[in-house]
Amino acid sequence: MNRKIHQIALVVVTTTVIGSAYAAESAENDALAITGAKISLTQAVASAEQHVxxxxxxxxxxxxxxxxxxxxEVVKGQSVMDVKIDPTSGQIIASADDKADHNEDKAEHNGDDEQDD
Incomplete structure (x- = not known):
């Protein structure tokens, strides 16, 4: 019985260590993935600003x-747009109104306008 508990504990610890190592490696790979892009972040920003x-x-x-x-994310007047750009071609994939930012701004303005008596 005691041996079985040790085996189970060993499996749990091993799985945790392997999972943690994989997660750390995955995060590093995400950060390094930008090296595969054909355009720079600066070029993507310029393209999005020009588009909007x-x-x-x-x-x-x-x-x-x-x-x-x-x-x-590009701001024009009172509008906020999310623009997605292909990192290989530099082409605009999609652009849409960022409703989440509009809702946050409205909530902040409503809170600012209220006065406590």
Missing amino acids: GGQASKAEYEHEKGQSVFEV
Whole structure:
């Protein structure tokens, strides 16, 4: 019985160590994945700003749905747009209104306008 508990504990510890090592390696690979991009982050930002006609406020390199993309958040007036750019071709894949940022801004403005009596 005691031997069986030790075997189970060994399996659990081994699995935890292997899982942790894989997660650390995966995070490093995500950070290094940008080296496979044919365009730079700076070029992606410039492309997104030109596409929307605004100013970038945030940019990142992501891997989503099996595809690597540059995602750039661009502000124009009161609008915030999310622009996705193909890191190989530099082409705009998609652009959409960032409703999450609009909702956060509205909540902040509503909170600022209220006064405590």
